[in-house]
Amino acid sequence: MSMLSYIVKRLLTLIPVLFGVLTITFILSRLMPGDPAYALLPLNHTHEQYLAMRRFLGIDRPIILQYFRYLADLFTGNWGASFAINRGEPVWDLIWERFPRTIELTLFSVLIASFLGIKTGIIASKHRNKWQDTTFRGFALVGVSIPVFWMGMMLQYALAYQLDWLPSGGFKDPDYGSPPHVTGFRIIDSILSGELYLTIDYLVHLIMPVTCLAFITLASITRQTRSSMLEVLQQDYIRTARAKGCKEKDVLHTHALKNALIPTVTIIGLNFGSLLGGAILTETTFTMAGMGDLLVSAIMERDIYLINGLVFFSALLFLMINLFIDILYGIIDPRIRY
Amino acid sequence: MGQVEQRELEELIEIRERKKKNIFTYIKFLLIPGYIMEDLAIREFEYEKTISKRKFIRRLKSILTILGIAIILVIVSFAVFCPWIAPQSLAETVDFYPNPQHPSQWPYQPPSSENPLGTTYFGRDILSILIWGARVSLTIALPAILMALIFGVIFGTIAAYYGGWIDTIIMRIMDMFLAFPGLILILVFIAMWGLKLEYFIMAYGILGIAGYSRLIRGSVLQAKDLPYVEAARASGAGNWRIMFVHLLPNCIQPIIISFTFDIGGIILGLAGLSFLGFSDPSLVEWGFYINQARAQILDAPFAVFWPGFMIMITVLGFMLTGDGLRDALDPRLRNI
Numbered sequence: 001m002s003m004l005s006y007i008v009k010r011l012l013t014l015i016p017v018l019f020g021v022l023t024i025t026f027i028l029s030r031l032m033p034g035d036p037a038y039a040l041l042p043l044n045h046t047h048e049q050y051l052a053m054r055r056f057l058g059i060d061r062p063i064i065l066q067y068f069r070y071l072a073d074l075f076t077g078n079w080g081a082s083f084a085i086n087r088g089e090p091v092w093d094l095i096w097e098r099f100p101r102t103i104e105l106t107l108f109s110v111l112i113a114s115f116l117g118i119k120t121g122i123i124a125s126k127h128r129n130k131w132q133d134t135t136f137r138g139f140a141l142v143g144v145s146i147p148v149f150w151m152g153m154m155l156q157y158a159l160a161y162q163l164d165w166l167p168s169g170g171f172k173d174p175d176y177g178s179p180p181h182v183t184g185f186r187i188i189d190s191i192l193s194g195e196l197y198l199t200i201d202y203l204v205h206l207i208m209p210v211t212c213l214a215f216i217t218l219a220s221i222t223r224q225t226r227s228s229m230l231e232v233l234q235q236d237y238i239r240t241a242r243a244k245g246c247k248e249k250d251v252l253h254t255h256a257l258k259n260a261l262i263p264t265v266t267i268i269g270l271n272f273g274s275l276l277g278g279a280i281l282t283e284t285t286f287t288m289a290g291m292g293d294l295l296v297s298a299i300m301e302r303d304i305y306l307i308n309g310l311v312f313f314s315a316l317l318f319l320m321i322n323l324f325i326d327i328l329y330g331i332i333d334p335r336i337r338y
Numbered sequence: 339m340g341q342v343e344q345r346e347l348e349e350l351i352e353i354r355e356r357k358k359k360n361i362f363t364y365i366k367f368l369l370i371p372g373y374i375m376e377d378l379a380i381r382e383f384e385y386e387k388t389i390s391k392r393k394f395i396r397r398l399k400s401i402l403t404i405l406g407i408a409i410i411l412v413i414v415s416f417a418v419f420c421p422w423i424a425p426q427s428l429a430e431t432v433d434f435y436p437n438p439q440h441p442s443q444w445p446y447q448p449p450s451s452e453n454p455l456g457t458t459y460f461g462r463d464i465l466s467i468l469i470w471g472a473r474v475s476l477t478i479a480l481p482a483i484l485m486a487l488i489f490g491v492i493f494g495t496i497a498a499y500y501g502g503w504i505d506t507i508i509m510r511i512m513d514m515f516l517a518f519p520g521l522i523l524i525l526v527f528i529a530m531w532g533l534k535l536e537y538f539i540m541a542y543g544i545l546g547i548a549g550y551s552r553l554i555r556g557s558v559l560q561a562k563d564l565p566y567v568e569a570a571r572a573s574g575a576g577n578w579r580i581m582f583v584h585l586l587p588n589c590i591q592p593i594i595i596s597f598t599f600d601i602g603g604i605i606l607g608l609a610g611l612s613f614l615g616f617s618d619p620s621l622v623e624w625g626f627y628i629n630q631a632r633a634q635i636l637d638a639p640f641a642v643f644w645p646g647f648m649i650m651i652t653v654l655g656f657m658l659t660g661d662g663l664r665d666a667l668d669p670r671l672r673n674i
Binding site: 016017020021024028031032033141142144145146147148149150153154156157161272273274276277280281284295296299300302307310311314315318319 | 510511513514515517518519520521522523525526527528529530602606607609610613614615616625628632635636639642643645646647649650653654656657658661
């Protein structure tokens, strides 16, 4: 029961932050240069058409009414229409078409990075200052300082152009189609429809981008796990567990890791923001048509409604992930459930 | 003459008196626990300071940290001395019209004796680009970090010290800024304001305020209830004096570490932005040249390799220094 009340309390503290995010997005979008009414009309329009378009978009009203209209629109799904990417296409459709690809890329990277990162962090803390520790710390340092796109291009050059083991970009082979639309997520759809060659093709295309993103996240997770494991291993209860005859494996995983996981989980949650940024760069490098690519095009073209929708969507995603991380705290450490 | 000798005699007598005092007080020092002898206390204090400074420097002297500091010095010297170091001047490096006279200035030439690392799309020497780019990266990163640091520290200390509704309001505002993923907010700021150097600095500065204020709020909240704050308040210090003279120097340690890591982070972010195309075209940015050379990666891989390598080395230097500082300042490893 306390778990449920913890989740409810977390959701309640999310609401003011959500409104703050909405307000900031609104202010930012209204401060951006560019006139949406002018951009949505053909070049030889009359003044009456211009005024009618302004009336249609609702931008000739006072700013407070615009704000409330904006809130109402946001919650009913009418996020405006893009005027630069595909003229007149609703923003919600554009985002929802590309969002599953980005989220698959990001989720795979986070899962692989967390799993491998925690493992290497434990090994590095167990053999402190020996060769395992030095190698993993070296990799972690390089991973934190390497630019994503440069690593992507070096991988492309080595694996795709010179050795021809992996495809050099995109998220699917141009000859293959799409699986029948069940959820929109390509992996789930292709598994559900039974066409496994699509799944394998998609996974093969995802190997290089996921490697780039995961390497960078793995670096910071390894560093954090290593330092918090080192701190935990100096505690008295570890000494007690060893004195009582506990196996070293159990000492590390059962006793030490649970206490060391909390800063690590914080870092994973904080890194998700830079993961989304890294996903933007990775998608541009490997020319995968995802949400990040859309954002870059939108900002190049100053497409106000699309930028608005994407920024709000990313902030919402980030808040959801942080909520999930907070719930994960409650699962790992029962003391935090207040 | 006589007076000088008289004074010297008096000084000698004083010293002997003090020495006599010392013998008795020495016995007292041995027998009574907690007995404080003034000059011994002063000497011990100086000794402790020297020992802790020595320990700090000894822990700082590991080879990786020295490598990091050396890299930072090299990059800073690139930034400061680039008119004298770089083979080409700045005008030649950003000149957009290739000079087809000499084959060493044709686009995408392999490394040769004239251009040690090859040439770019416009025929410019890559080594000059690496050296001139250091200046731009540091010029954007340092003021942005300082702005974020100063304002973040001020807001965070005020929020943590006063508590109550000031704390709630300031932290809610910072949480709202932290709810956006970093690169996306920077992109929106740049879309709003335009592509000039000052706007980059301001965008990164505003974004960094939230992180630093959170960081220092944690430290100050822990240190606020310690006895020295109470002692300062009892001796009549006002609120601002307590905050910035007493609390801040003791809470600054995570800030210093975060400072070095964040410079590296900003340089990486700038590289990403200029890779995507959002950079001031008159500035020499490393990411921009990676983007430009992308089409020719099969024929001229060196044009893609060297700018990215430079970014990596620069950020590596800052990360190594930050790691070394963090290990040296760690209070848990005090006995090593």
